[in-house]
Amino acid sequence: MARIPHAHRIDGRYVWRRRVHFRKIISNVVAFRLRTADPAIARCRAARLAVRFDEVKGQIERMLETGRPLSGGEIDALFRLELERELSQIVHDAYENASWSRDMAENAVPLAEAYRIARRPDRPRRLSEAQRAELAGRLHSADVQAVEEYLAEFCYQITDEEVRSRLDVIGVTNPEWQLPQRGRIFCVLARQPG
Known part of the structure; x- marks a missing residue:
């Protein structure tokens, strides 16, 4: 199976992770559950998140170049907000447009x-x-x-005929158990564990 960039499988589900690094302001990892175990879906969602990550990174770089001071917490919050919004939109689109969802x-x-x-x-x-x-x-x-x-x-x-046929199949020949009421009880008891 081909590797999915920035996606890792944890307990059978995919998680998208990427490091946010700006100069000496911030160096954190943002991670999002991709809400799927299917590698094809995870690949598409990871690709869309990667594109959105690059767009947000470009916006923040422009903000920093224009002299707007941003703290590490603000940068982290911007990334998380935008990526969560993108992932929510991806999941929403997947279910909203399905013919059965309505x-x-x-x-x-x-x-x-x-x-x-x-x-x-x-x-x-x-x-x-x-x-x-x-x-x-x-x-x-x-x-x-x-x-x-x-x-x-x-x-x-179960009908009386079905009870009799099931009792015959399992070899119950006791005339007392051939009564349908008792046979139903016998069939239920035979299915119970222990």
């Missing part, structure tokens, strides 16, 4: 509602009329349909 929050609402209902102790497999009316007041009709589909998926119950 729909993510809308898709999460029915899923969250289904989880909320499925967490109840009685684990309903279907929405009651009262729940359906309450959801219809807050969500679109398509979202209510999605909540019902998610709920059916979360609260899936």
